[in-house]
Amino acid sequence: MSHCLAASRKCFLSLGGVRTVAFLISGAKTSLQVRERLKKDVAQMEEKVPGFRPGLAILQVGDREDSNLYISMKLKAAAEIGINANHVRLPKTASEDEVLSSITSLNEDSTVHGLIVQLPLDSVHSINTEKVTNAVSPDKDVDGLTSVNAGKLARGDLGDCFIPCTPKGCLELIRQTGVQIAGKRAVVLGRSKIVGAPMHDLLLWNHATVTTCHSKTVNIAEEVNRAEILVVGIGRAEMVKGDWIKPGAVVIDCGINHVSDSTKPNGKRVVGDVAFQEAKEKASYITPVPGGVGPMTVAMLMENTVESAKRYLQKYTPGKWSIECTAVNPETPVPSDIVISRSKVPKPIDKLTREIGLHSDEVEFYGKTKAKILLSTLKRLQKQPDGRYVVVTGITPTPLGEGKSTTTIGLAQALGAHLRMNVFACVRQPSQGPTFGIKGGAAGGGYSQVIPMEEFNLHLTGDIHAITAANNLVAAAIDARMFHEATQSDKALFNRLVPANKGVRTFSDIQMRRIKKLNIEKTDPATLTDEEINRFVRLDIDPDTITWQRVVDTNDRFLRKITIGQSPTEKGFTRTAQYDITVASEIMAVLALTHSLEDMRSRLGKMVVASSKKGEPVTTEDLGLTGALTVLMKDAIKPNLMQTLEGTPVFVHAGPFANIAHGNSSVLADKIALKLVGPEGFVVTEAGFGADIGMEKFFNIKCRSSGLCPHVVVLVATVRALKMHGGGPSVTAGVPLPKEYTEENLELLEKGCCNLRKQIENASAFGVAVVVAVNAFKTDTDAELMLVCRFAKEAGAFDAVKCTHWAEGGKGAVDLAQAVQKAAQAPSNFQLLYDVELPIVDKIRIIAQKIYGADDVELLPEAQHKAEVYTRQGFGNLPICMAKTHLSLSHDPEKKGVPTGFVLPIRDIRASVGAGFLYPLVGTMSTMPGLPTRPCFYDIDLDPETEEISGLF
Numbered sequence: 001m002s003h004c005l006a007a008s009r010k011c012f013l014s015l016g017g018v019r020t021v022a023f024l025i026s027g028a029k030t031s032l033q034v035r036e037r038l039k040k041d042v043a044q045m046e047e048k049v050p051g052f053r054p055g056l057a058i059l060q061v062g063d064r065e066d067s068n069l070y071i072s073m074k075l076k077a078a079a080e081i082g083i084n085a086n087h088v089r090l091p092k093t094a095s096e097d098e099v100l101s102s103i104t105s106l107n108e109d110s111t112v113h114g115l116i117v118q119l120p121l122d123s124v125h126s127i128n129t130e131k132v133t134n135a136v137s138p139d140k141d142v143d144g145l146t147s148v149n150a151g152k153l154a155r156g157d158l159g160d161c162f163i164p165c166t167p168k169g170c171l172e173l174i175r176q177t178g179v180q181i182a183g184k185r186a187v188v189l190g191r192s193k194i195v196g197a198p199m200h201d202l203l204l205w206n207h208a209t210v211t212t213c214h215s216k217t218v219n220i221a222e223e224v225n226r227a228e229i230l231v232v233g234i235g236r237a238e239m240v241k242g243d244w245i246k247p248g249a250v251v252i253d254c255g256i257n258h259v260s261d262s263t264k265p266n267g268k269r270v271v272g273d274v275a276f277q278e279a280k281e282k283a284s285y286i287t288p289v290p291g292g293v294g295p296m297t298v299a300m301l302m303e304n305t306v307e308s309a310k311r312y313l314q315k316y317t318p319g320k321w322s323i324e325c326t327a328v329n330p331e332t333p334v335p336s337d338i339v340i341s342r343s344k345v346p347k348p349i350d351k352l353t354r355e356i357g358l359h360s361d362e363v364e365f366y367g368k369t370k371a372k373i374l375l376s377t378l379k380r381l382q383k384q385p386d387g388r389y390v391v392v393t394g395i396t397p398t399p400l401g402e403g404k405s406t407t408t409i410g411l412a413q414a415l416g417a418h419l420r421m422n423v424f425a426c427v428r429q430p431s432q433g434p435t436f437g438i439k440g441g442a443a444g445g446g447y448s449q450v451i452p453m454e455e456f457n458l459h460l461t462g463d464i465h466a467i468t469a470a471n472n473l474v475a476a477a478i479d480a481r482m483f484h485e486a487t488q489s490d491k492a493l494f495n496r497l498v499p500a501n502k503g504v505r506t507f508s509d510i511q512m513r514r515i516k517k518l519n520i521e522k523t524d525p526a527t528l529t530d531e532e533i534n535r536f537v538r539l540d541i542d543p544d545t546i547t548w549q550r551v552v553d554t555n556d557r558f559l560r561k562i563t564i565g566q567s568p569t570e571k572g573f574t575r576t577a578q579y580d581i582t583v584a585s586e587i588m589a590v591l592a593l594t595h596s597l598e599d600m601r602s603r604l605g606k607m608v609v610a611s612s613k614k615g616e617p618v619t620t621e622d623l624g625l626t627g628a629l630t631v632l633m634k635d636a637i638k639p640n641l642m643q644t645l646e647g648t649p650v651f652v653h654a655g656p657f658a659n660i661a662h663g664n665s666s667v668l669a670d671k672i673a674l675k676l677v678g679p680e681g682f683v684v685t686e687a688g689f690g691a692d693i694g695m696e697k698f699f700n701i702k703c704r705s706s707g708l709c710p711h712v713v714v715l716v717a718t719v720r721a722l723k724m725h726g727g728g729p730s731v732t733a734g735v736p737l738p739k740e741y742t743e744e745n746l747e748l749l750e751k752g753c754c755n756l757r758k759q760i761e762n763a764s765a766f767g768v769a770v771v772v773a774v775n776a777f778k779t780d781t782d783a784e785l786m787l788v789c790r791f792a793k794e795a796g797a798f799d800a801v802k803c804t805h806w807a808e809g810g811k812g813a814v815d816l817a818q819a820v821q822k823a824a825q826a827p828s829n830f831q832l833l834y835d836v837e838l839p840i841v842d843k844i845r846i847i848a849q850k851i852y853g854a855d856d857v858e859l860l861p862e863a864q865h866k867a868e869v870y871t872r873q874g875f876g877n878l879p880i881c882m883a884k885t886h887l888s889l890s891h892d893p894e895k896k897g898v899p900t901g902f903v904l905p906i907r908d909i910r911a912s913v914g915a916g917f918l919y920p921l922v923g924t925m926s927t928m929p930g931l932p933t934r935p936c937f938y939d940i941d942l943d944p945e946t947e948e949i950s951g952l953f
Contacts, residue, residue: 022251022283025173027292031299034172035081038299038306042082045309052318054309056085056114056142056301057106061099062092062122071118077298083305084111096127100135101361107137108359113312114142114305139311142304144168144198153198156205162304167199169296170231170252171206177285179229179250182207187227189213189220189240189273195233195254203229220244232273242278251279251286254293319678323355325417326647328447328809337445338952341453344645353641356422356649356676364638366461369452372638373651375597377672387422387677388824389670389708392773393687393695394716395759396889396896398731402718403445403775403806407813408686409644410448410805411714411773414817415682416648417810421821422681423648424673425450428655428665428688429464429640430457431583433555433929435952436937447809450642450650454949460652463591463636464553464582470604470632471585475550477623478609479564482541483573490530493537498525510624511536517622539622540612543575547910548609549927553582557930580927587629589661589915591636592654593705595668600637604629607914608875617873617913639669646810649673659883660919660927661912662697663688667706674708682824684714689886691715691759692851699766700833700847701879701917711824713763713770714816715797717756717788719749719780725897726752737779744781753788754898757795758889762851764796767829771819772800778807798823836877840867843880844906844920852889854904863920866909870918875911884922891922 045052056078058071071087078085090102099121106115115136121127138148144164152161163171174181186208190196196212203210213223214234224230224244232240233254245251255273272289280286287293316322326344334340346369353363353371359380364372392408405427412425427450430443435457443453450456459465484493498505505525507515515522520532528536552559559579566574582588586607594600605626608617620626639653651669656662664687673683687694695713703710720741724731726748728740740748756772763770772792774785785802792800799819804812834846841859848854859867870876887893890902908921939951 022280022286023177025176025252025285025287025292027169027173027287027294027296030173030176031169031295034296034299034303035077038081038302041306041310045313046082049313049318052309052313054083054114054305055109055112056083056116056305057088057109057112058085058116058118059088059090059099059102059106060118060122061090061094061127063089064120064122067118067120067122073298074116074301077302078305081302081306083302086112092122092124094123095125096132099123099127099132103132103135104360107135107140108354110312110316110318110357113140113308114301115140116143116301138162140308142301142308144304145193150193150198153201153205156201158202158205162308163202163300164194164198165297165300165304166195166233166254166293167202167231168300168304169293170199170254171202172300173252173287173293173296174229174250177250179285181229184208184228185226186210186229186231187213187224188231188233189224190233190235190254192233195231199231199233203231234273236273237271238273238275240274240279242275242282245279245282247282248284249282251283252293253287253289255289256294319422319680320420321356321422323416324351324647326645328645328811330447330808332807334446334807337443337449337453338950340447340645341443341449341451342948344451346451346643347647349641349643352643352647352649358676363641366640367455369455369642370461371641372461372635373641373672374638375668375672378668378675381672381675384675385679386674386708387679387681387683388712389674389710390682390684390712390714390820390824391687391695391698391710392684392714392716393691393698393759393763394689395718395721395755396690396692396725397886398718398721398724399733399887400720400731402716402721404686404716406444406446406448406806407714407716407773407775407803407816408684409444409450409650410803410810410813411816411820412648412650412682412684413448413644413646413810414805414813415684415810415820416644417646418814419817419821421817422677424677424681424683425644425648425650426665426669426673426683426685427650427652428663428686429460429652430655431464431581432458432553433581433583436940437555437929437931437935444644446806447645448805448813449645450652451645454952456642456652457952458949461635461640463640463653464588464655466632466636467585467587467591468551468553468582470629471548471551471582471587473628473632474548474607474609474620474623474625477620477625478541478546478548479573479575481539481623482543483565483570485538485540486573487571490534490537494525494528494533497537508624510621510626514622514624539618540614541610541618542613543610545611546575546577546609548586548607549578549580551580551582551585555581555929555931555935557928560926560928560930578928581929583655584657584660584927586661586912586915587633588654589656589912589917591633592656592662592664592666593702593915594637594666595671595706597630597634597637600633601626601630603914603916604633605914608911611869615869615872617875620914637668639666639672649676657927658688658694658697658886659925660881660910660921661915662701662881662917663694664698664702667702667708670708671706682820691762692889693882693884693886695763696833696847696851697881699830701881703830704832704836704879705916709828709830710768711828712798712820713766713768714820715756715759715763715770715772715792716775717772717792718775718777719784719788720777722752722756722788723748724752725755726750727896728752742779744784746783746787749784749787750791752897753791753795755889755896756788756792758853758898760792760795760797765833765850767831769798769823769826769828770796771816771823772797773803773813773816774800775806776802776804798826834880836879840871840876840880840909840918844882844904847880847882848904852904853898853900854890854902855900857904857906859906860908862908863906866911870909870911875913875918878911878913879917881912881917881919882922883919883925
């Protein structure tokens with residue numbers, strides 16, 4: 001006999017050794033034992049997985065007093081055991097959709113292992129309880145009420161379901177008696193989904209012969225009298241009489257009813273469905289009410305929650321993704337990028353979002369292979385520690401490029417698919433200009449690429465088109481404003497800018513901000529003086545100072561210089577202008593550096609488009625555009641999710657120029673990725689061009705803006721590029737490589753390693769560990785590759801490894817991934833290169849001397865003038881974004897290796913105030929590429945039958 005029954009022996013009477021009164025089955029004592037056992041289980045889980053605890057969420061609609069009482073009991077029990085319990089309250093006004101949305105969110109929360117919906121739903125709206133109950137994930141349905149769990153119980157899958165708490169508690173109490181269930185005749189009185197029906201199934205699969213009685217059953221008393229085990233849950237006070245009970249039966253009373261009792265302070269007492277005083281004379285064992293089944297129901301809820309947490313730990317490691325990766329089977333020779341891309345069917349993007357822990361309300365799907373991720377993800381994960389931050393850069397490249405994008409993807413595939421780490425790659429979105437021009441796409445290459453490459457390279461989710469629209473709205477507003485100011489009086493302008501509505505004029509919100517900027521302390525347009533009206537309506541833009549250009553995402557050399565306003569309707573107001581390619585727009589740089597919707601709105605309003613004739617900066621806010629630009633960009637701000645060839649996640653977001661802008665993907669993509677991967681994961685991002693440009697800007701501009709601290713620099717080097725720096729002949733795209741690059745030449749290679757040393761020094765100057773990735777080509781010899789690795793280590797690199805990810809995928813970058821893992825564990829002493837409060841010329845000089853190796857800088861007259869203007873306008877404390885050639889450390893693209901003894905000429909300085917930097921021009925920078933004689937579009941086509949695109953690379 002169990003301890004709980006023995007402890008109740010004082011309730012029993014005996015006559016001549018024959019027991020005449022039933023043993024009491026104490027649910028209170030049994031539940032206490034269960035709780036103590038669960039407490040130990042939770043402690044063991046936490047010992048095995050530090051910081052882990054089972055999680056229970058209780059969803060309540062409304063504020064019923066009885067529900068509040070039940071919930072408080074559950075919360076108290078959870079706290080005693082060590083379960084993290086969360087009471088989620090929805091108001092009585094909550095609709096069915098709102099309830100379902102809350103359930104979905106809790107279903108997707110990996111810290112919640114048990115989810116119960118407190119019934120009844122106390123809402124002013126009609127809510128389908130069955131629909132709500134079945135919305136709970138069966139894996140978290142610790143109440144055992146979903147149709148899935150009910151179905152599993154009905155067919156006997158007891159080890160693969162959650163059993164409703166009350167029947168489970170009843171079974172535990174029956175077992176406490178020591179009475180064998182198998183072979184016994186059992187009767188269940190009641191057929192509710194919560195007690196009766198599941199109790200029937202539970203007894204049946206414990207091998208009892210079970211009869212269920214209900215309101216339509218004929219001769220219930222006779223049926224009950226046959227029961228050796230009787231479970232009653234019919235909801236009628238003391239319905240089962242003593243003479244119904246078979247002598248020696250086990251009686252479990254699930255009823256809770258209130259009956260009048262004048263002896264009680266509140267005039268009521270609690271009774272069960274069984275007439276206890278009569279039944280205890282016939283039964284061998286009986287549960288009291290209260291103190292019987294009630295405490296067991298809560299205990300079994302806790303047991304189910306702990307069991308759910310155990311199942312979770314069997315399937316998952318907390319903080320570790322369970323991603324289905326795609327194996328690659330490399331071919332030799334390596335096929336074209338498009339052929340490789342099409343050789344793998346991307347997994348559905350909704351599956352990837354679930355694998356990396358995104359909630360459904362944080363995702364907007366764009367077809368089957370792309371999705372936008374909402375910024376609310378950051379808020380949900382704000383307490384999650386960041387992962388390790390890795391930037392991929394390179395030595396000074398050849399015109400062919402050295403494979404930074406391919407290395408970024410290959411490293412991510414190695415970390416994720418082969419080392420099973422949480423990892424995100426974050427890359428820039430390519431412009432369509434190069435896609436149809438000469439360079440082709442930018443999805444990586446070989447067996448290390450983003451797929452599907454057609455989606456990646458063409459339109460994606462329309463971000464670049466949104467930037468084009470926003471940029472050109474600003475351009476249109478500039479010229480329209482100048483035209484209207486030139487053709488109207490102050491009064492006419494004012495009447496049109498602040499139109500009367502039923503005789504009353506009011507300023508819009510953005511106009512009120514301009515009024516405050518002008519230090520006019522008025523809110524009523526009717527009270528402005530003529531002088532104040534003049535200041536308000538006239539921006540007085542100086543056409544010669546306009547820096548804002550129209551953009552288009554196409555390489556079009558004939559738009560580099562144009563004349564606008566030639567129509568007779570413009571009344572002779574013409575001016576010379578130009579088009580840039582869209583990715584050169586400051587709005588692209590704003591998108592890349594912003595860290596919230598509010599921040600983007602502020603940056604968009606700060607963009608300086610020109611100066612007034614008095615030399616004052618004119619902003620998009622002055623033009624009244626801030627709100628409209630934010631509306632156009634509201635979707636573009638959300639990072640785009642895609643996947644690598646091996647099924648690991650990639651954020652593709654923003655693609656600013658790497659010369660006149662900072663050449664990095666977005667801060668927001670990096671921030672969300674760092675939260676999603678968690679403290680043991682990695683985020684691998686790429687910086688455009690060589691380390692002297694993209695990496696320097698990544699640190700001094702992007703990290704300064706984001707506040708993020710990088711852990712590792714991966715510096716990509718190739719044998720061919722180092723040979724070029726050693727004095728090798730020129731390399732031209734589309735022309736076969738000279739023999740110096742295809743045959744072993746250790747002397748030429750060693751001479752060129754000076755550029756590698758300088759770029760290692762540049763990275764080390766920021767206090768970050770450097771791992772050199774030697775991107776191997778088939779013409780490279782082992783001796784050449786070994787020379788580069790040895791030289792890199794001697795030059796101060798943490799490690800240097802050969803990589804073959806282009807030909808082998810992630811497998812070819814495993815050594816690199818392991819080196820990055822080790823380097824990320826080393827202490828980071830990250831530091832910025834300069835203080836932004838220094839004078840403009842001093843900041844330029846620091847970059848030129850420390851990063852490029854220049855002796856000094858020379859500001860030409862226009863640059864000197866701009867430095868003075870921007871300092872006077874209050875922009876002198878912005879960081880510097882150097883716009884120079886990427887083909888040399890100096891300003892001369894023909895000077896390879898490590899040029900010395902040069903003075904860096906600064907031709908001009910321009911401001912991207914909204915993005916938050918000044919960009920000095922070193923030489924001439926083209927912001928509109930042209931098409932070659934034979935552009936890529938000659939090879940691009942679409943099969944009208946299959947809709948398959950050909951010709952992309």
